[in-house]
Amino acid sequence: MAITIRDVAEAAGVSTATVSRALRGLAHVDPQTRARVEQVAKEMDYVVSPSASRLASGRTGTIAVIAPFIARWFFSTVLSGVENVLQGSDIDLLVFEVGDPAVQYRIPPERRLRGRVDGLLVVSLPSDESAVADLLSLGMPVSLIGSAAPGVPSVSIDDVAAGRVATQHLINIGHERIGIITGQPNPTGFTPADDRRRGYVAALDEAGLVTRPEYEGHGYFTVAGGEQAMTGLLALAKPPTAVFAASDEMGFGAIRALQRHGLRPGHDVAVVGIDGHDLADLLDLTTVVQPVRDLGRMATEALLTQLSLPTADRSQVAVATTVPTTLVVRGSTVPSTQTVVQRQVVTR
Amino acid sequence: MAITIRDVAEAAGVSTATVSRALRGLAHVDPQTRARVEQVAKEMDYVVSPSASRLASGRTGTIAVIAPFIARWFFSTVLSGVENVLQGSDIDLLVFEVGDPAVQYRIPPERRLRGRVDGLLVVSLPSDESAVADLLSLGMPVSLIGSAAPGVPSVSIDDVAAGRVATQHLINIGHERIGIITGQPNPTGFTPADDRRRGYVAALDEAGLVTRPEYEGHGYFTVAGGEQAMTGLLALAKPPTAVFAASDEMGFGAIRALQRHGLRPGHDVAVVGIDGHDLADLLDLTTVVQPVRDLGRMATEALLTQLSLPTADRSQVAVATTVPTTLVVRGSTVPSTQTVVQRQVVTR
DNA sequence: TTGTAAGCGTTATCAT
DNA sequence: ATGATAACGCTTACAA
Numbered sequence: 001m002a003i004t005i006r007d008v009a010e011a012a013g014v015s016t017a018t019v020s021r022a023l024r025g026l027a028h029v030d031p032q033t034r035a036r037v038e039q040v041a042k043e044m045d046y047v048v049s050p051s052a053s054r055l056a057s058g059r060t061g062t063i064a065v066i067a068p069f070i071a072r073w074f075f076s077t078v079l080s081g082v083e084n085v086l087q088g089s090d091i092d093l094l095v096f097e098v099g100d101p102a103v104q105y106r107i108p109p110e111r112r113l114r115g116r117v118d119g120l121l122v123v124s125l126p127s128d129e130s131a132v133a134d135l136l137s138l139g140m141p142v143s144l145i146g147s148a149a150p151g152v153p154s155v156s157i158d159d160v161a162a163g164r165v166a167t168q169h170l171i172n173i174g175h176e177r178i179g180i181i182t183g184q185p186n187p188t189g190f191t192p193a194d195d196r197r198r199g200y201v202a203a204l205d206e207a208g209l210v211t212r213p214e215y216e217g218h219g220y221f222t223v224a225g226g227e228q229a230m231t232g233l234l235a236l237a238k239p240p241t242a243v244f245a246a247s248d249e250m251g252f253g254a255i256r257a258l259q260r261h262g263l264r265p266g267h268d269v270a271v272v273g274i275d276g277h278d279l280a281d282l283l284d285l286t287t288v289v290q291p292v293r294d295l296g297r298m299a300t301e302a303l304l305t306q307l308s309l310p311t312a313d314r315s316q317v318a319v320a321t322t323v324p325t326t327l328v329v330r331g332s333t334v335p336s337t338q339t340v341v342q343r344q345v346v347t348r
Numbered sequence: 349m350a351i352t353i354r355d356v357a358e359a360a361g362v363s364t365a366t367v368s369r370a371l372r373g374l375a376h377v378d379p380q381t382r383a384r385v386e387q388v389a390k391e392m393d394y395v396v397s398p399s400a401s402r403l404a405s406g407r408t409g410t411i412a413v414i415a416p417f418i419a420r421w422f423f424s425t426v427l428s429g430v431e432n433v434l435q436g437s438d439i440d441l442l443v444f445e446v447g448d449p450a451v452q453y454r455i456p457p458e459r460r461l462r463g464r465v466d467g468l469l470v471v472s473l474p475s476d477e478s479a480v481a482d483l484l485s486l487g488m489p490v491s492l493i494g495s496a497a498p499g500v501p502s503v504s505i506d507d508v509a510a511g512r513v514a515t516q517h518l519i520n521i522g523h524e525r526i527g528i529i530t531g532q533p534n535p536t537g538f539t540p541a542d543d544r545r546r547g548y549v550a551a552l553d554e555a556g557l558v559t560r561p562e563y564e565g566h567g568y569f570t571v572a573g574g575e576q577a578m579t580g581l582l583a584l585a586k587p588p589t590a591v592f593a594a595s596d597e598m599g600f601g602a603i604r605a606l607q608r609h610g611l612r613p614g615h616d617v618a619v620v621g622i623d624g625h626d627l628a629d630l631l632d633l634t635t636v637v638q639p640v641r642d643l644g645r646m647a648t649e650a651l652l653t654q655l656s657l658p659t660a661d662r663s664q665v666a667v668a669t670t671v672p673t674t675l676v677v678r679g680s681t682v683p684s685t686q687t688v689v690q691r692q693v694v695t696r
Numbered sequence: 697t698t699g700t701a702a703g704c705g706t707t708a709t710c711a712t
Numbered sequence: 713a714t715g716a717t718a719a720c721g722c723t724t725a726c727a728a
Contacts, residue, residue, distance in 0.1 A: 004705055015715045028713055047459045052705030054399035055720045070431055076424030083418055083445045093443050097431045111395045256630050279627060282604050352721055363699045376697060400721030403704045
């Protein structure tokens, strides 16, 4: 069997209690003693048993990320940000993939969470009341990423503003027939999608432009979906001259559809997305960039802070952090030889 | 506090031992008793304490994925496959991001692994002896994904064959000046990169074509790297007419470089990649498709099988599983109106 | 088939 | 500052 704390205690000539205190850096330990214990522990290659430690302390030293998908760009990038912060700590990361929030948000059953983790990072949760309630009922700190809900801390962009900025850009460069490619046909309680659409409508309204129902396509946040939606729009008697895709991946699909129809993005039909996907530059897609990795980082740091606090001090006041976005103009809206970058700070 | 096994035992009028046995589906439990215990447990909303269970049993019910990156397509797709298999089990998934294998493969220290997990899934491990040794020294089952090493079970494609197929395709369509964009300048012990390059060389040799050192660029498996490498190749007095990129992402970069130079992929310079990236279709990139998600799935299933076996039965014989790839021909090598798909089964 | 009870390896409370 | 010693909640021989 492995070395236990008792072995170390005997070898160092102290009690297990002292070893425990010394190794965890607690106060009230003689520097000499601590040094000796650390020395012995290292020599014996002692590693604390996490199960025993967890059982005795009641803390798991683990947090979980709950996301609809793992393989898609946005989610894997968030995950990477989370992991990045965790490297510096001693916290373990558990991952749960729960499927499309618009279809069914299969929250991992309590039994998979309770007693296993100290806190939760939930990505793109629908603002559906019950989903939040289920999670909060576990009684542990929860941080939302990429969406917000009343009463829960969150880190995200201002999606309404992002939708407005994207649409406004299309208006600015002279378009009047502006379509949108969003996720689902009807509001599904999936905040980002609904909010971005709201921003689009607001921008059109403010510019005195009409919103036509037939100019709304649904791409389900995938490349293939975006392509289908754009194809549908192109089939209209009077197609839009510009399209706002609520995500870069749907924007890519739109570009693909244009290519298939022999149309040039930017020249024939303008396309703008949201995300700042790694490959947006490659595909020359204008997009509203959000700092995705930072979203993951910030939410994780916030969660770790919560966890380091005594339970009583964990503020009941949920802080909804909104991070700024940047409109990056590329050839899909302004076909020119040079790329223009405008800094767009979102305030609220 | 939460409900404990003792509470359930009392409520059901049996001992804790019986509750434990009943709930875990062990044999030698009266069906009536089991039913009653299950009933009571559900009513009381009892969830076993993982820490206590782990401490007592010595098993963690957790496996870890160790990968260089999380956010890149290949890795997040593998991860998704792993998670997919785990959904059906009661096993938890821990994730560690360890950085570029060609630079430094920062294996999580023993202390982060020992006692925390029952098995390891290692993605794209360099075939470096010591790295493997470190991992194996933990004495738990290890499965490799996307690379292979002697004496360790693994799931991957035949990278040499993949490189050969890609290069052969370029030869078949008439190219003679064929370049390669690979990862690092020198063999780094990172198997897939080295092997794909080997396949490239073999194909050229077999066709009686010369390998020119200046036709080898290095893209470090990123889009930006691929673009730089291709730019370098284009600057040659006599640039290659075709390029084999050892990954789709580097292929994307190559396409970007061509675009920037006003050259058309497929028409002016042919490009072929390896991976079957989600966006390869969008970018019209010919590629050798590997079933990435399945790689993750298969390796996970193999690992779970190992774990379900008594320690003694875990075969010392490492099984290296090689899965077939498919060459998908697109416009980046054969600019035509229709896409041709050839099934290429790799045998060995 | 079921119960008893000894661990499993720490942490944390009291003393000292 | 350090030591004894109860928990912590479950699993698992060993008995019955």
